[in-house]
Amino acid sequence: MDVKQRCAEKALEYITEGSIIGLGGGSTIKHLITLLKENKMYVKVVTPSWETKQTCNDAGLEVVSITDVTKIDTAFDGCDQVDQQLHALKSGGGIHTREKLVAGLSEEYILLVDETKVVPVLTYDHPVVLEVLPQALRFVTQQVESFPVRSSHVRHSSEQDGPVRTENGNLLLDVFMKAGQDSADLERRFKGVNGVVDSSLFTSVVTKVLVAGETGVQEMNKGGDVR
Known part of the structure; x- marks a missing residue:
């Protein structure tokens, strides 16, 4: 088993x-x-x-x-x-x-x-994913630059032309963070950016x-x- x-x-x-x-x-x-x-x-x-x-x-x-x-x-x-x-x-x-x-x-x-998925504190080896209103993508991307990020990019798929859309019709922004973040504070900050529906931090x-x-x-x- x-x-x-x-x-x-x-x-x-x-x-x-x-x-x-x-x-x-x-x-x-x-x-x-x-x-x-x-x-x-x-x-x-x-x-x-x-x-x-x-x-x-x-x-x-x-x-x-x-x-x-x-x-x-x-x-x-x-x-x-x-x-x-x-x-x-x-x-x-x-x-x-x-x-x-x-x-x-x-x-x-x-x-x-x-x-293998349990750690003392989150390491951010995986990206934080933001669901973003399409009209707000440029603004959100600019705001995210002020966060302690390594990089960010809109999610694409080889199975379709253009960016991935959620069932809500929104875009996904994969944000790669630097290690050592206060996760609860980070979730609040992301949710506070206009145009962000929610983040994949729980x-x-x-x-x-x-x-x-x-x-x-x-x-x-x-x-x-x-x-």
Whole structure:
């Protein structure tokens, strides 16, 4: 059994029959969906991920729109890196604005990671991603130059002509930061730039992290406490 499947099995313990759960994207979430199907658990799923929605549909799980719920019992997601203060950075999918909406509606927002993604403090090996209104791109880019950045660029894809667009019709600006930042302050500063919808820093919504390794899965709480 790989560590991601082991992490998904642990996550199943936090789900109760008949609850509304949030699911992000990634392979660990796919394992969790398989387990929900195998255990014939009835839940309603809210997800910002198109791929996760399709996987849930294939598994026979009920998917409901985020506009139809006022509370989510427990949400699960992954990240690129998380530190001992439960500050997380998500860079890949570009759906962080909707993921934060799910997190904000959730009683519990739990990250599922392997132990390689846990660090004492965020190192910014991955970019902070900003979802930016297209009309504000030049202004935001200029404002970001005053931050402690190494570089920034609009995200493109080889699969399409032009920049990547989010489902909201906005652009993604990948911002590579210098190490040693105050992550909570950085998230506030980015959110305060006019034209930035949100950033891929999650410094206030994570309630716990399930960390999977070769010897098992541990629950990490704020301050790095594990059990």
